[in-house]
Amino acid sequence: MAEVTLKDVALASGCSIATVSRVLAGTRPVGAETARTVRAAAEALGYRPNHVARALRSRSTGTVGLVLPQITNPFFPFLVRELEHALHAEDRAVLLADCDDDPVTEAARINALLARRVDALLLIPVDERRSREAVAAAAAQVPLVLLDRGCGPGVADSVAVDNAAGMALVLAHLAATGRRRPCFIGAAGTASAAAERRAAYEAGAAALDPGAPGRVALGDFSVEWGRAAVDRLWPSRPDAVVCANDLIAAGALQRLRQLGADVPGEVAVTGFDDIPLAGLADPALTTVRQPLAELAAEAARLLSRNPAAGPPAARRAVRLAPELVVRASSAGPGTRGGGSS
Amino acid sequence: MAEVTLKDVALASGCSIATVSRVLAGTRPVGAETARTVRAAAEALGYRPNHVARALRSRSTGTVGLVLPQITNPFFPFLVRELEHALHAEDRAVLLADCDDDPVTEAARINALLARRVDALLLIPVDERRSREAVAAAAAQVPLVLLDRGCGPGVADSVAVDNAAGMALVLAHLAATGRRRPCFIGAAGTASAAAERRAAYEAGAAALDPGAPGRVALGDFSVEWGRAAVDRLWPSRPDAVVCANDLIAAGALQRLRQLGADVPGEVAVTGFDDIPLAGLADPALTTVRQPLAELAAEAARLLSRNPAAGPPAARRAVRLAPELVVRASSAGPGTRGGGSS
DNA sequence: ATGAAAGCGCTAACAT
DNA sequence: ATGTTAGCGCTTTCAT
Numbered sequence: 001m002a003e004v005t006l007k008d009v010a011l012a013s014g015c016s017i018a019t020v021s022r023v024l025a026g027t028r029p030v031g032a033e034t035a036r037t038v039r040a041a042a043e044a045l046g047y048r049p050n051h052v053a054r055a056l057r058s059r060s061t062g063t064v065g066l067v068l069p070q071i072t073n074p075f076f077p078f079l080v081r082e083l084e085h086a087l088h089a090e091d092r093a094v095l096l097a098d099c100d101d102d103p104v105t106e107a108a109r110i111n112a113l114l115a116r117r118v119d120a121l122l123l124i125p126v127d128e129r130r131s132r133e134a135v136a137a138a139a140a141q142v143p144l145v146l147l148d149r150g151c152g153p154g155v156a157d158s159v160a161v162d163n164a165a166g167m168a169l170v171l172a173h174l175a176a177t178g179r180r181r182p183c184f185i186g187a188a189g190t191a192s193a194a195a196e197r198r199a200a201y202e203a204g205a206a207a208l209d210p211g212a213p214g215r216v217a218l219g220d221f222s223v224e225w226g227r228a229a230v231d232r233l234w235p236s237r238p239d240a241v242v243c244a245n246d247l248i249a250a251g252a253l254q255r256l257r258q259l260g261a262d263v264p265g266e267v268a269v270t271g272f273d274d275i276p277l278a279g280l281a282d283p284a285l286t287t288v289r290q291p292l293a294e295l296a297a298e299a300a301r302l303l304s305r306n307p308a309a310g311p312p313a314a315r316r317a318v319r320l321a322p323e324l325v326v327r328a329s330s331a332g333p334g335t336r337g338g339g340s341s
Numbered sequence: 342m343a344e345v346t347l348k349d350v351a352l353a354s355g356c357s358i359a360t361v362s363r364v365l366a367g368t369r370p371v372g373a374e375t376a377r378t379v380r381a382a383a384e385a386l387g388y389r390p391n392h393v394a395r396a397l398r399s400r401s402t403g404t405v406g407l408v409l410p411q412i413t414n415p416f417f418p419f420l421v422r423e424l425e426h427a428l429h430a431e432d433r434a435v436l437l438a439d440c441d442d443d444p445v446t447e448a449a450r451i452n453a454l455l456a457r458r459v460d461a462l463l464l465i466p467v468d469e470r471r472s473r474e475a476v477a478a479a480a481a482q483v484p485l486v487l488l489d490r491g492c493g494p495g496v497a498d499s500v501a502v503d504n505a506a507g508m509a510l511v512l513a514h515l516a517a518t519g520r521r522r523p524c525f526i527g528a529a530g531t532a533s534a535a536a537e538r539r540a541a542y543e544a545g546a547a548a549l550d551p552g553a554p555g556r557v558a559l560g561d562f563s564v565e566w567g568r569a570a571v572d573r574l575w576p577s578r579p580d581a582v583v584c585a586n587d588l589i590a591a592g593a594l595q596r597l598r599q600l601g602a603d604v605p606g607e608v609a610v611t612g613f614d615d616i617p618l619a620g621l622a623d624p625a626l627t628t629v630r631q632p633l634a635e636l637a638a639e640a641a642r643l644l645s646r647n648p649a650a651g652p653p654a655a656r657r658a659v660r661l662a663p664e665l666v667v668r669a670s671s672a673g674p675g676t677r678g679g680g681s682s
Numbered sequence: 683a684t685g686a687a688a689g690c691g692c693t694a695a696c697a698t
Numbered sequence: 699a700t701g702t703t704a705g706c707g708c709t710t711t712c713a714t
Binding site for chain 1: 690691692693694
C-alpha cells in the first residue's frame with residue numbers, strides 16, 4: 001500500500017533512478033535491454049509516477065484551467081465536453097472554475113488556478129470590459145486562449161464562431177423564404193456575441209427592409225427576456241423574429257404562441273447556437289449551429305503553440321464558420337402549421 | 342517577473358524561511374511583531390504560494406476530482422455548479438473528467454486523476470455494475486463519494502435524492518387529482534435512479550390500479566425514448582404518463598401532442614429532476630425537484646470526514662428528500678387547456 | 683518563538 | 699548510454 005517511487009523501481013531493476021526516469025518519461029535514448037528490465041520492474045511493483053513531484057521539478061503541471069461564466073448556460077456543457085476530450089487526449093487535466101457570471105468571482109478563480117500552477121488557461125470571459133483587467137494579468141503569466149467571447153482587442157488569442165456570418169445565413173434564409181419585416185431580439189452590452197450578432201442583424205436587415213434595423217429590442221440571453229421582448233415587438237407585426245440565441249428564441253416562441261400567433265405561418269422565429277432545446281421546441285427552432293468540436297480543437301492547438309519562440313507572436317483571432325440548421329420555425333409563410341422536422 | 346519564493350520573503354523580512362512558512366500557513370504560533378513584518382514583505386514582493394511544492398511536501402494537493410458520465414446531460418451542470426462552489430469555498434480546486442458514458446473511459450479518467458494525486462474523488466458512476474471495479478479500486482486509495490447514482494452495496498459513501506420518495510409524491514399527486522390509469526416510461530438497467538424509480542412506480546401504482554404495474558416501458562433516459570415509448574403505451578389509453586426523468590417526459594409530451602392527445606385534459610405527464618427544460622415545455626412539466634445545493638453540500642461534507650479516525654467507518658448512504666413541483670402538465674382532468682404556471 | 687536542516691519524488695545538468 | 703548530484707519550493711522535525 002505504500003507509494004512506489006522511482007527509487008524502488010531503480011532498486012528492483014538494478015539501475016539508477018535517473019535511468020528509470022528516462023525510460024518511463026521517454027526523455028532520452030536508453031538501452032533497449034535496460035528499458036525492458038526497467039519497464040518490467042515498474043509494472044511488477046505497480047509504479048505510478050507522481051505528477052506532483054514531476055510538476056515541481058519540470059515546472060509544468062500538465063494541467064489547464066477552464067474558466068467559464070456559468071456551467072448551467074446550456075451552450076457551455078458541449079463546449080466543455082469537447083475541450084475536456086481534446087485536452088485529455090494529450091494527457092492534460094482540466095481544472096474547472098465556474099464564475100457565477102460575476103467578474104469578481106472570475107478574478108478570484110483565475111488567481112486560484114494560477115496559484116495551482118496551471119500550464120495554461122482557457123477562458124470564456126464573463127464580460128467584455130469588466131473581465132479585461134484580470135484576463136490581461138493572467139495572460140501575462142501563462143498562455144491564455146479566449147473562447148466564444150472576446151475581451152477587448154489584443155488581450156489574448158481567441159477562438160470563436162463567426163457571429164456575423166451566422167447572422168447573415170439567417171437573414172439570407174429569411175429573405176429567400178419571403179420574409180420582409182424582420183425584427184431582432186438581442187442582448188445589450190458589449191460581450192462580443194451580443195454585439196456582433198446585433199451589428200450583423202442591423203447591417204443585413206437594412207437590405208431587406210429599411211425599417212428593420214429599428215425593430216430591435218435588447219435585454220439579456222434568457223428565456224424570460226425572449227418572452228418579454230415579444231410583447232414589445234409583436235405590435236409592429238414583424239413576419240420574422242430573429243433572436244440572438246436559442247434561449248431568447250424559446251421564450252419568444254412560447255410567448256408568441258400564448259398570443260395566438262401562428263409560427264411559422266404568420267411569423268418565423270430563429271435562434272442561435274443550436275442547443276438541444278432548439279430541436280425540442282415546438283415548432284422546432286431554425287438556428288445557427290456552432291462548430292463546437294472545431295472550436296475546442298482550435299483552442300487546444302492555440303494553447304500548445306510554443307510561446308517562447310521568437311518575438312511575442314501577434315495575437316490570433318480565429319473565427320470559425322457556423323452552419324444554418326433549418327427547422328420548422330421558419331418554414332415558408334405558405335406552409336401553415338409546419339411539421340416537426 | 343521571476344517567481345517570488347518563501348526564500349525571497351525570508352530575505353526581505355530578515356527571518357528564516359521556516360518562520361515565513363509558519364506565518365503564511367498559520368501553522369504554528371508566531372510572534373505578532375514578526376508576523377506583521379513577514380506579511381508586509383510578502384505583500385510587497387507579491388508572494389504567491391506555490392501549491393505544487395506545498396502539495397509535494399504535505400502530501401495534499403487541495404484538489405478533488407469530479408468524474409461524471411456526461412457533462413451534456415442537462416441534469417449534471419447544476420450539480421457541477423453547486424459542487425464547484427462548495428469546494429472552492431474551502432479552497433479546493435476541481436479537476437473535471439467527462440466519461441462519455443463509457444465505463445472504460447471512466448476507469449482511465451479515474452486513474453488520470455489519481456496520478457495527479459487528487460485528495461478525493463466525487464464520482465457519478467456511469468453504470469451500476471460496470472463501474473464497480475474501478476470505483477472500488479479508487480475508493481481504496483482516496484476518500485470517494487458517490488453522487489446521484491449508486492455502484493453496488495458498500496463500495497463507498499453515497500449521496501443521492503430519495504428516488505422512492507419522489508416517485509411516491511408523484512403518484513400521490515396523480516391519485517389526488519383523479520388519475521386512475523397511470524403508465525410508466527422508465528430506463529432499463531441497474532443504475533440506481535432507473536431501478537429505484539421503476540420499483541417505486543410499480544409499488545405505488547398497484548394501489549391505484551392493479552393493472553398499472555403492467556403498463557411499463559423501459560428504454561433509456563432520452564427524449565427519443567420518451568417519444569418512442571408513447572407509441573407503445575398510448576394505445577392502452579392511460580390517463581397519466583409517469584416518466585423516469587424530464588428528458589423522457591419532454592419526448593413523451595411532444596409525441597402525445599403529435600398524436601392529438603390533450604395534455605393534461607386527457608392525460609397527465611410527469612417528469613423527474615426539474616431541469617430547466619421542464620419549465621419550458623408546453624404544457625410546463627410537473628416534476629420532482631432534486632435538492633441540488635443540499636446534495637452538493639452533503640457530498641462535500643462527506644469528503645471532509647477525517648478517514649483516519651478509528652476503524653474504517655461504516656459506509657454512509659445519505660438520501661435527501663425531493664420536492665414535488667406541480668405545473669400545468671398534470672392539472673386536474675377537468676381543467677382543459679391548462680395555463681402556464 | 684525561531685532557526686537549521688532534512689527531505690517529499692522527480693528531472694535536468696553534469697559527469698563518466 | 700548510464701550514474702551522480704543538485705535542486706524545484708515548500709513543510710516539518712529537531713534543536714535552540
